[in-house]
Amino acid sequence: MIKNIAVLLAVAGLLMIFLPVISGFQERDNLNELAADYVDGSINDLGTPNVVTSVIVTYRGLDTLGEVTVLFLATVGVGLLLKGNREDMIKISPLELLETTSSVLVALIMVLGIYIFTHGHLTPGGGFQGGVVIASGFLLLMLSKVNAKISHSIMNFVESFSGVAYVGIGIAGIVLTIGFLNPGILPLGQFGDLFSAGAIPVIYSLIGLKVGSELTSILVTMRGE
Amino acid sequence: MISMYTLILGIALLVIGFYAMLTRKNLIKIVIGFSIADTGTHIIIVSLGYLRGKTAPIIDGAVNAVNAVQEVVDPIPSALVLTAIVIGLAVTAVMLSFIVEMYKKNKSLSIDDYQELKW
Numbered sequence: 001m002i003k004n005i006a007v008l009l010a011v012a013g014l015l016m017i018f019l020p021v022i023s024g025f026q027e028r029d030n031l032n033e034l035a036a037d038y039v040d041g042s043i044n045d046l047g048t049p050n051v052v053t054s055v056i057v058t059y060r061g062l063d064t065l066g067e068v069t070v071l072f073l074a075t076v077g078v079g080l081l082l083k084g085n086r087e088d089m090i091k092i093s094p095l096e097l098l099e100t101t102s103s104v105l106v107a108l109i110m111v112l113g114i115y116i117f118t119h120g121h122l123t124p125g126g127g128f129q130g131g132v133v134i135a136s137g138f139l140l141l142m143l144s145k146v147n148a149k150i151s152h153s154i155m156n157f158v159e160s161f162s163g164v165a166y167v168g169i170g171i172a173g174i175v176l177t178i179g180f181l182n183p184g185i186l187p188l189g190q191f192g193d194l195f196s197a198g199a200i201p202v203i204y205s206l207i208g209l210k211v212g213s214e215l216t217s218i219l220v221t222m223r224g225e
Numbered sequence: 226m227i228s229m230y231t232l233i234l235g236i237a238l239l240v241i242g243f244y245a246m247l248t249r250k251n252l253i254k255i256v257i258g259f260s261i262a263d264t265g266t267h268i269i270i271v272s273l274g275y276l277r278g279k280t281a282p283i284i285d286g287a288v289n290a291v292n293a294v295q296e297v298v299d300p301i302p303s304a305l306v307l308t309a310i311v312i313g314l315a316v317t318a319v320m321l322s323f324i325v326e327m328y329k330k331n332k333s334l335s336i337d338d339y340q341e342l343k344w
Contacts, residue, residue: 007247
């Protein structure tokens with residue numbers, strides 16, 4: 001009884017917190033100064049059509065580095081917690097339908113993932129989305145071919161290589177230009193081209209590889225290897 | 226107006242998730258409650274970044290590069306939510322791994338069987 005009242009009080013308190021947000025809410029008509037600066041800078045300084053990408057990779061690049069670190073720590077944590085879970089692993093042989101379609105689909109999903117992260121500066125998408133798509137391709141592979149071995153050493157290599165290269169590009173920004181993770185180390189190129197926007201597509205591709213390999217490692221660990 | 230509705234939807238999801246986290250006994254259901262609350266937070270943040278009648282902050286055929294500042298919504302909440310989604314995924318994976326370990330130790334998914342943190 002007392003528990004129910006406490007729960008109700010907590011929920012009511014949470015609602016009370018958000019009441020002023022709803023009552024005082026008005027749709028804005030104009031960007032605030034910072035956002036307008038980001039949109040303007042993304043087009044004129046960075047040559048990146050996708051403003052969200054330039055915020056993530058350049059203006060808030062340090063946050064993204066921290067985010068990638070959190071994802072890495074989560075991978076390590078999952079690996080540590082689920083180490084040696086193989087005794088209660090259940091093997092169900094897949095349906096023929098799944099097996100046949102996956103042999104076509106896995107390659108297509110991988111290509112889509114790579115497309116998403118290499119075009120992250122032009123279209124909606126980027127490293128995190130592309131990485132997740134690649135990991136979903138690996139998930140389909142694991143479901144359809146139960147005995148498929150996904151090499152831990154290759155995953156670890158891709159993951160650590162892209163992490164080191166990401167930080168390396170950041171440090172190159174300090175040496176060659178004005179600051180850490182500045183994409184100006186490569187030429188800006190033609191606005192809207194695949195090879196443009198300086199180092200942004202390179203950084204986002206590295207993030208895509210890192211996220212893809214980390215999530216695949218999580219899946220492989222959860223499968224019990 | 227549309228962002229008002231999504232804001233209310235987001236707050237509703239957050240409250241539902243919070244309620245589920247407080248009342249459910251099954252550990253997996255608590256994690257599901259966390260995920261619902263997480264999604265609610267994302268919707269709230271994106272709603273706050275919406276500008277009336279404007280489009281996604283991507284410069285292409287639909288947005289003129291010269292006066293893009295007048296035509297796009299706030300890109301910062303979108304970027305923050307992208308970060309939050311990834312962190313939420315990582316946290317959920319770690320929570321589920323903890324649940325697997327706890328189940329292996331005590332053979333129970335009910336939170337009532339774990340007394341260590343009870344006050």
